[in-house]
Amino acid sequence: MVKRIRVAVVAAAGCATLVAGPVTAASAGATAPAVTAVSVNPSPVVVTGGETVKVAFTAETSDTATQVVGWMTPPVGARTQFNLVKTDDLGAGKARWKYTKDVDRQFAPGRWNFTAAVDSGGSGGRTEAFTVKQVYQTDFDDIAARPSAVREGERITLGGVLRQNTASGWGALAGVKVHLAFRPLGGSYTRLPVSDGTDSKGRFELTARAFKTGHWRAEYDGSATALSAKSETDRVDVRGRTLHSRIVDFDAGPDPVDEGDRLSVRGTLQVDGKHGWEGYKGQKVAILFRADGSHRWDHVSNDWTDHRGRFGVDVTAERSGHWRAEFAGNDGVEGDGSHAEHVTVRKPEPDRADSRVIKFNASPEPGRYGRYLKFRGALQVRDDWGWDGHRAKVGLYFKPKGSHKWYFVKTTWSTGSGKLSTKAKAYNSGYWKFVFKGDEDFYGDSSRSDYVRVRR
Incomplete structure (x- = not known):
């Protein structure tokens, strides 16, 4: 019986040995440490202007990992390696690891990858994709409004350059819309319905009419990749609107005029008012x-316009020359000057007696083409005893049938008794006459006309 008990103990001991035997990892089939989860916070990573965003890269491991290696892979270029630090023991061989990175505008926008593994060879690794969004800082430069002073309703232009601060530094922001805003003195900004797109160098020009003195600025609304911006302001002073004036119907006469006679200078001053051009009354006009x-222009006289804007003066004609009128303008109305009007002043002629050309006759009638016609008449002048013959140069003139113009043909002289006689070839039917243009003693005169039909 004792032997049977011993065998049982040995058997029991053998069983115990078999149960306690799988103590080693190999005999039990244990797994190697690995990364079970990764995360990026925040995601996406939004970098606004010049700010820096702290980004936490987290990994969780199992089976008592002793280290975690991480990599960041940009959209283009080589990846960056770093070591994560163990921050939490989660029990049962699990742990949490973390790495914190400052992300700024130097990070390229786009899709990045975060990879974590338990060794530098990438064993047991996991990858998480995340996005970096860059919203670049923007600013205006070279802002200027021109001109700096205008009249009410005139145009001004605000120009400048829009820039953005990217990874490469400050550069032009092209192809975006810039708006115009205005603030009157003592008021607030109002955006106007005026905009312009920036060119390849970020330049723009915004044009509007100015009605009040105030400050002008450019505004950019921003986009998914660029911050909004407002420029510095530039002031433009606005003066009251000035009306235009003009002088019309200006005249000086008579022309010519004898020295010492009266010369009249007349015209009308108008202003471009609410109802168009109208007479401008009560204004001083200089002659x-x-x-x-x-x-040199010399001031001669002044006159004040009537209710229709008319003005005029009478002066004594002394010398030949040009006359003009000038309105100097006043507050709110620009001045103007008329065109120049020339007047010839003649020396008074000595007293002369009358003359007459009588008994004019052209023959034969009808005439033959290319043959001579004979012309006769008499030149007489008045003296104290009546009409007497006068020796002088007289012209022969012809006007073709159907024409309104007289043509000079030739010159002849009257005899001492005043008789006139000459001849000329006829080629067309028409009218003939003698013309005495006068001389220093006698006024000129013209004979009656005589019609002659010419046959071929």
Whole structure:
């Protein structure tokens, strides 16, 4: 019986040995450490302007990992390696590891990858994709409004350059829309319905009409990749709107005029008002004169316009020259000057007696083509005893049938008794006459016309 008990103990001991035997990892089939989960926070990573975003890269491991190696892979280029630090023991051989990175505008926008593994060879690794979004800082430069002073309603232009601060530094922001805003003195900004797109160098020009003194600026609304911006301001001073004036219907006469006679200078001053051009009453207009051969305009007289804007003065004619009127303008109305009007002043002629051309006759009638016609008449002048013959140069003139113009043909002289006789060839039917142009003692005169039909 004792032997049977011993065998049982040995058997029991053998069983115990078999149960306790799988103590080693190989005999039990144990797994190697590995990364079970990775995360990126925040995701996506949004970098706004010049800010820096702290990004946490986290990995969880199992089976008592002793290290975690991480990599960041950009959209283009080589990846960057770093070591994660163990931050939490999760029990049962599990742990949490973390690495914190400052992300700024130097990071390329786009899809990145975060990979974590338990060794530098990438064993047991996991990968998580994340996006970096860059919203670049923007700013305006070279802002200027021109001109700096305008009249009410005139146009101004605000120009400048829009830039953005990327990984490469400050550069032009092209192909975006810039808006115009205005703030009157003592008021607030209002955006106007005026915009312009930036060119390849970021330049723009915004044009609008200015009605009040105030400050102008450019505004950019921003986009998914660029921050909004407002430029510095530039002031433009606005003066009250100035109306235009003009002088019309200006005239000086008579022309020519005898020295010492009265010369009238007249015109009308108008202003471009609410209802168009209309007479400008109650305004002083200056009358100026410049003698022939002179370069200086001399003030002669003034006149005030009536209710229709008319003005005028009468002066004594002394020298030949140009006359003009000038309105100096006033507050709110620009001045204007008329065109120059020339008047010739003649020396008074000595007293002369009358003359007459009588008994004019052209023959034969009808005439033959290319044959001579004979012309006769008499030139007489008045003296104290009546009409007497006068020796002088007289012209023969012809006007073709159907024409309105007289043509000079030839010159002849009257005899001492005043008789006139000459001849000329006829080629067309028409009218003939003698013309005495006068001389220093007698006024000129013209005979009656005589019609002659010419046959071929």
